[in-house]
Amino acid sequence: MAKTLVFGHKNPDTDTIASAIATSHLLRHLYNWDTEAVALGTPNEETKFALSYFKLEAPRVITIADTDDVVLVDHNEAAQSIDNLADVTVAAIYDHHKFNFSNSTPLYIVAKPWGSVATILYFEFKNNDVTIPANIAGLMASAVISDTLLLKSPTTTEADKVALSALSEIAGLEDYEKYGLDLLKAGTDLSSRTDKE
Amino acid sequence: MAKTLVFGHKNPDTDTIASAIATSHLLRHLYNWDTEAVALGTPNEETKFALSYFKLEAPRVITIADTDDVVLVDHNEAAQSIDNLADVTVAAIYDHHKFNFSNSTPLYIVAKPWGSVATILYFEFKNNDVTIPANIAGLMASAVISDTLLLKSPTTTEADKVALSALSEIAGLEDYEKYGLDLLKAGTDLSSRTDKE
Ligand SMILES: [Mn+2]
Ligand SMILES: [Mn+2]
Ligand SMILES: [Mn+2]
Ligand SMILES: [Mn+2]
Numbered sequence: 117m118a119k120t121l122v123f124g125h126k127n128p129d130t131d132t133i134a135s136a137i138a139t140s141h142l143l144r145h146l147y148n149w150d151t152e153a154v155a156l157g158t159p160n161e162e163t164k165f166a167l168s169y170f171k172l173e174a175p176r177v178i179t180i181a182d183t184d185d186v187v188l189v190d191h192n193e194a195a196q197s198i199d200n201l202a203d204v205t206v207a208a209i210y211d212h213h214k215f216n217f218s219n220s221t222p223l224y225i226v227a228k229p230w231g232s233v234a235t236i237l238y239f240e241f242k243n244n245d246v247t248i249p250a251n252i253a254g255l256m257a258s259a260v261i262s263d264t265l266l267l268k269s270p271t272t273t274e275a276d277k278v279a280l281s282a283l284s285e286i287a288g289l290e291d292y293e294k295y296g297l298d299l300l301k302a303g304t305d306l307s308s309r310t311d312k313e
Numbered sequence: 314m315a316k317t318l319v320f321g322h323k324n325p326d327t328d329t330i331a332s333a334i335a336t337s338h339l340l341r342h343l344y345n346w347d348t349e350a351v352a353l354g355t356p357n358e359e360t361k362f363a364l365s366y367f368k369l370e371a372p373r374v375i376t377i378a379d380t381d382d383v384v385l386v387d388h389n390e391a392a393q394s395i396d397n398l399a400d401v402t403v404a405a406i407y408d409h410h411k412f413n414f415s416n417s418t419p420l421y422i423v424a425k426p427w428g429s430v431a432t433i434l435y436f437e438f439k440n441n442d443v444t445i446p447a448n449i450a451g452l453m454a455s456a457v458i459s460d461t462l463l464l465k466s467p468t469t470t471e472a473d474k475v476a477l478s479a480l481s482e483i484a485g486l487e488d489y490e491k492y493g494l495d496l497l498k499a500g501t502d503l504s505s506r507t508d509k510e
Binding site: 212215217218219220221222223224225227228229230 | 413417418421423425
């Protein structure tokens with residue numbers, strides 16, 4: 117398969133960035149696809165905190181795809197995607213939102229009504245026996261924490277609890293509650309926000 | 314979860330009937346859903362041959378759903394579905410076609426660009442450690458054979474080959490090539506067709 121860009125929605129949050137990076141890794145190992153995780157914007161303060169903590173680079177920012185094939189994560193609706201979505205082939209979707217998607221070729225879709233895409237991806241790695249690198253597991257744990265507000269949001273499922281616990285262990289995160297509060301605090305830090313707003 | 318109907322497309326083929334029966338079984342064991350496999354029409358001659366061979370009943374025929382929740386297999390487009398699709402909640406989709414689907418709530422979707430939905434379901438059973446009963450495995454093998462024309466159609470993938478071999482073994486089908494020719498012949502049998510046409 118030719119070069120394939122993997123990205124989440126506009127105004128990226130931690131789940132969108134983490135899921136792009138994790139899905140890119142998964143598809144390279146599962147189907148041998150030549151993937152690159154990119155993003156439709158720069159990371160927010162919360163995501164920057166997680167990337168820095170786990171020593172990962174922010175993905176390259178794009179607005180249109182310059183490849184024929186793309187993979188959508190954490191979204192499926194055209195309004196939230198690249199500007200030239202109608203001109204490219206969607207090869208796969210990993211999402212946890214309502215659907216509003218139409219295309220012209222069969223594709224891979226994994227969707228579940230769970231708290232985060234990172235949770236869905238944890239089980240895809242596990243069921244397909246693909247090892248999750250420790251730093252990517254840490255970013256995925258951050259995504260679960262972010263989307264479920266540390267397992268407190270009403271969208272939280274049993275699967276999210278299992279995934280957060282397992283991802284924290286892989287990441288070597290001894291106290292995910294403490295880390296999670298620091299992460300969520302970084303996202304709501306007024307001092308850093310005031311600079312821009 | 315309240316009673317949930319599981320069905321494939323109008324003018325059902327062997328993959329649609331087999332996938333409804335297999336998905337109903339999978340969801341009962343995986344998520345404890347109260348499912349019933351139904352169909353949007355009576356089985357064709359090929360499907361009747363497979364049902365009879367593996368001693369399974371044809372699913373009840375419906376045109377509208379009388380439950381709030383439904384699961385779509387082997388299709389996702391409203392035109393191929395029940396007449397009141399807009400009035401019910403789609404809880405899950407298992408499909409291998411292009412997509413044209415829109416709804417208002419997060420849901421389960423497993424889609425892959427493979428030769429049959431039965432192939433996708435074989436891997437769902439396997440990855441989730443749910444045992445496939447021998448007769449359902451036989452019907453699923455029949456669906457792979459039907460949709461891929463005994464692994465000869467251009468839509469055939471490596472996954473279909475693996476699934477057909479494994480399903481045949483579970484079903485106790487010693488020679489799936491011989492069975493497959495009989496199955497495909499039943500579907501094109503002019504003598505039975507002439508009676509009706
Ligand atoms: Mn998001
Ligand atoms: Mn999300
Ligand atoms: Mn079909
Ligand atoms: Mn089919």
